[in-house]
Amino acid sequence: MGRANIFLVVLVAVIVSAPLTAARTPFVSQRGIEDVRCVGEVAELLQQHEGRHRWAYDHRGRFRAIGSGYNLDDNVDERRKELQAAGLDYDKLYNGEIGLDELQITGLLILDAERALRRAGDNIERLEDFCCPLRAVFADIQHTARSADKFPREDLEQVIERAASEDYKSAADELERTKWCSKGRNRGRCRDNLDIVEEGCPKGSGQLRYQDLITAGWTLLNKIVPSSGGVLT
Numbered sequence: 001m002g003r004a005n006i007f008l009v010v011l012v013a014v015i016v017s018a019p020l021t022a023a024r025t026p027f028v029s030q031r032g033i034e035d036v037r038c039v040g041e042v043a044e045l046l047q048q049h050e051g052r053h054r055w056a057y058d059h060r061g062r063f064r065a066i067g068s069g070y071n072l073d074d075n076v077d078e079r080r081k082e083l084q085a086a087g088l089d090y091d092k093l094y095n096g097e098i099g100l101d102e103l104q105i106t107g108l109l110i111l112d113a114e115r116a117l118r119r120a121g122d123n124i125e126r127l128e129d130f131c132c133p134l135r136a137v138f139a140d141i142q143h144t145a146r147s148a149d150k151f152p153r154e155d156l157e158q159v160i161e162r163a164a165s166e167d168y169k170s171a172a173d174e175l176e177r178t179k180w181c182s183k184g185r186n187r188g189r190c191r192d193n194l195d196i197v198e199e200g201c202p203k204g205s206g207q208l209r210y211q212d213l214i215t216a217g218w219t220l221l222n223k224i225v226p227s228s229g230g231v232l233t
Contacts, residue, residue, distance in 0.1 A: 171197050
């Protein structure tokens with residue numbers, strides 16, 4: 001039931017945010033659903049790189065985290081409010097007195113994905129012009145920066161320029177040469193993101209059918225929310 005409820009919320013959000021064409025056809029505009037879909041792609045990438053943790057943990061000795069890299073030390077007032085809105089006690093989570101269930105992990109993951117995408121957009125001009133896979137890569141990099149003002153903008157300058165010109169192979173080569181990729185803690189992430197950047201943006205018509213949204217939404221849901229037999233730490 002929980003998984004179905006999340007799916008319905010995601011589906012409603014997609015449909016509401018995607019205005020129909022003037023002819024009221026069964027199609028929705030690509031740009032209309034882009035933000036919702038991109039948050040989903042960011043969430044999937046963050047989960048791939050951060051895992052799912054029921055209990056608070058020290059994130060490589062850099063900060064206290066829970067869920068999928070949800071940073072408890074970043075903008076503490078904002079985090080307290082988010083957790084309070086979810087009926088969770090910040091201090092008890094931080095100190096390991098209570099943990100999260102699967103849906104709570106997913107909820108915080110979606111919040112973090114939206115935050116990372118928004119912060120990346122604050123640091124990269126016209127980020128919205130990139131396709132979702134590339135936006136997800138920049139949001140993933142932003143997430144590792146811990147805060148909005150630490151985004152490695154200069155380090156990624158050539159990556160952004162090459163990607164904007166749709167020279168994805170060169171963009172991937174430039175990413176591999178960045179200081180961000182050379183850091184040991186980022187190497188696994190770097191390999192994954194290199195593949196995404198090199199693949200670039202898929203060619204498409206810019207229109208999606210509702211049944212395609214339903215299929216994509218259900219697939220994404222199953223990737224983000226594990227079954228009851230999923231592994232949590």
